[in-house]
Amino acid sequence: MITAVIVAKGDAKATLTTLDSLEKYNLDFLVVEEDFTEEEHVAVSRYTPWIYTRTLSKETMADALNAAAAEAHTEDILVMYPGETVGQLNMDELMEALSYHSGQIGLVHRISTPMEDDGEPEEELLPRLYNRTRYQFVGGDKPKLSPLEETVTGNFVTDAVIWEAMPDAQAADVLLQESRLEEFLSKHAGADLGEARPEIQREAAELIFRAGKACYLQRDYENAAEYFGMGLSFDELDVSAPFVEEMVIDFGYALMYSGQMKQALVLEAIYENFDKSADFLYLMGMIYRGNGRSAEAMEEYQKAVQCENARKAGVNSYLAHYRMGELWSDAEQVEKAKKEFEACGDYEPAKERLKEFDL
Structure with a gap:
């Protein structure tokens, strides 16, 4: 079992949004808050009995997250922030990954929605899943996970997807x-x-x-x-x-x-x-892959990297190479997958995939 921990500094409405998106999954929920009204407290209690009140305004976010984790009834913690919602979460696969990567930090895909009209959702990998007996947060109001023992280290990429607050x-x-x-x-x-x-x-x-x-x-x-x-x-x-x-x-x-x-x-x-647009070719690669047409998807990504210009950053370079690496990895063509991930440069998800090959 995993406990989803939410630290809410008065964000009751946003917290309810997050809890509502998590409700259908087999998770425990724990909320730490500072100034919920009685009505807000009752609303949150419909999702979980574990609501703890702290003086969050006098604590750093790292301290608040550590205090919240200490109250959890499970060792494995998933950190969510008020307003975030779940886009994809397979609990069976997540628990299996936790068992296989015992002691490591799980990276989840967080997708942010652009404010600009011409922007596409941006994706980043963030350390949100960890074992509280092996890691703690440090860094004050810019929290980051740090191992409690020097021998404990490492990350693994999960399939979990969360969306930023709207x-x-x-x-x-x-x-x-x-x-x-x-x-x-x-x-x-x-x-x-x-x-x-x-x-x-x-x-x-x-x-x-x-x-x-x-x-x-x-x-x-x-x-x-x-x-x-x-x-x-x-x-x-x-x-x-x-x-x-x-x-x-x-x-x-x-x-x-x-x-x-x-x-x-x-x-x-x-x-x-x-057919001369890198953005369109990359999109078609995604569509073909999603329809089980991997060979055609590979062709579209290869065409995309041949394009000089693109509206969305990466679709004619590191993103297309990353998707080709995923396809080669799915086909168990390790060396070809490595080559594509290496072509991604500093793109963090590709660097994480390369680390997996070294395990």
């Missing part, structure tokens, strides 16, 4: 963009936009794209995909328009992130329009 501004932007779209549609009520002049179709598509993008940044991928699909349905749409390529890329990721991997293959129909 900024309130992004939720507000969804309402703004949807209201602008509704205003446009009201203005053209009764008209068949599919038969409208190209400039009207472009304006409609761009407004639909912005509404979809707002949903996308809020991680509402199902609605985002619906908007993007609608925006790409216009016959007179100029595929050379910058926002169109971005909408295509976001459409593919939205379908993937909302579990519609097979449906994402619809992008094959417009492949020739974007």
Whole structure:
């Protein structure tokens, strides 16, 4: 059993969001808080009886995390911060990995949502899973795990995925963009936009794209995909328009992130329009891999690294090499996998994969 520990400095609403995302998993929950109201305390207690009150404002985050871990009923600890949510967590695989990598720190994938309209979610590996009898936090308000004994060391990469807390501004932007779209549609009520002049179709598509993008940044991928699909349905749409390529890329990721991997293959129909785009080629590699078409995925990643420019950092370099390394690793082609991971340079996930080969 693992205990998910949350240190909440008055963040009751965000803490409930995190607990709600964890509830379906076989975990213990422990919350350390400072100034929850009685009503907030009752709300949190629906998820766990283990709620401890401390004067967090007078403690460093490292001290608070150590105090929380000390109260846990299990030795294995998963650190979560208020507002974070679980994107992927297989408890059976996680427990098996903990047993195999006994005494090591588990790295989880944390995905952050960009504030910029043209950004893609960024992924980083963070040390969040550890055994409290072997590690403790140091570093004050910039906590990091440190072994209690010099002989204890090492990390391993888990398949667990968590999402960062959602900024309130992004939720507000969804309402703004949807209201602008509704205003446009009201203005053209009764008209068949599919038969409208190209400039009207472009304006409609761009407004639909912005509404979809707002949903996308809020991680509402199902609605985002619906908007993007609608925006790409216009016959007179100029595929050379910058926002169109971005909408295509976001459409593919939205379908993937909302579990519609097979449906994402619809992008094959417009492949020739974007076959010089590293971002599109990398995306197609992800889609093919997700549909069990590994050979085709490898081809797309190889094409991506041949592209000179890319909108998203890494898709024509270290990210594509990393994905090829994963494919070779899945095929048990160790030397080829190593070569691709080494080509990733300082990309931390690749460095961690190389360490696994040395075990």
